Amino acid sequence: MGDGRLNMTVLGEKLRANTEAVKFVIKFVSIIIAFYTAYYLLSAGESQFMSSLKSITASITAAVLSLFGINTSVTGALISVDGFSLEIIDECTAIFSSIVYSACVIAYPTSWRKRCIGIAIGIPSLYALNITRLVILTMVGIHSLSAFDFLHVYLWQASFIIFVVLMFMLWLMFVVQHRNGDRE
Secondary structure, three states: OHHHHHHHHHHHHHHHHOHHHHHHHHHHHHHHHHHHHHHHHHOOOOOHHHHHHHHHHHHHHHHHHHHOOOOOEEEOOEEEEOOEEEEOOHHHHOHHHHHHHHHHHHHOOOOHHHHHHHHHHHHHHHHHHHHHHHHHHHHHHHHOHHHHHHHHHHHHHHHHHHHHHHHHHHHHHHHHOOOOOOOO
16 A cells, blocks of 8 residues: 555656646647537538538649649549549548647647747648648559558558647747747
């Protein structure tokens, strides 16, 4: 029983020593819960916003593919190329990575001006990266379904987690701690 008290005492001391990190995690989790709740409430059924975002994402992806000389057909959120079709679903719009990234930025202790800069640059960057992902997936899917499955399920899923973390770290380096290592 004494070991349990000692471990709780040590844990309590570690938490007190890292109050800023604990506050960040609590804020982050709270914001994530709020954003995901808002997303699910707003997208119950087929929301106009998500439907439009999926269609816009499909159209932009098709436009970029056409720059490479690839003829596409777009119907709503469905992209068709040479017998290969790609349906843009919610997860293909970068909405979830944008929620996680935004929650990180908002939870971080800095000025609202810097948070707004982070969101204004980060979300469009994640969306552009997502379009790049969809273009590459479509090009691969035209030639090899097995390679498409691997890239889609494993490589790009893991890569996007890394991209969100990288985008957050870049924001910290270039916006939050921009001059002489100062933090606001």
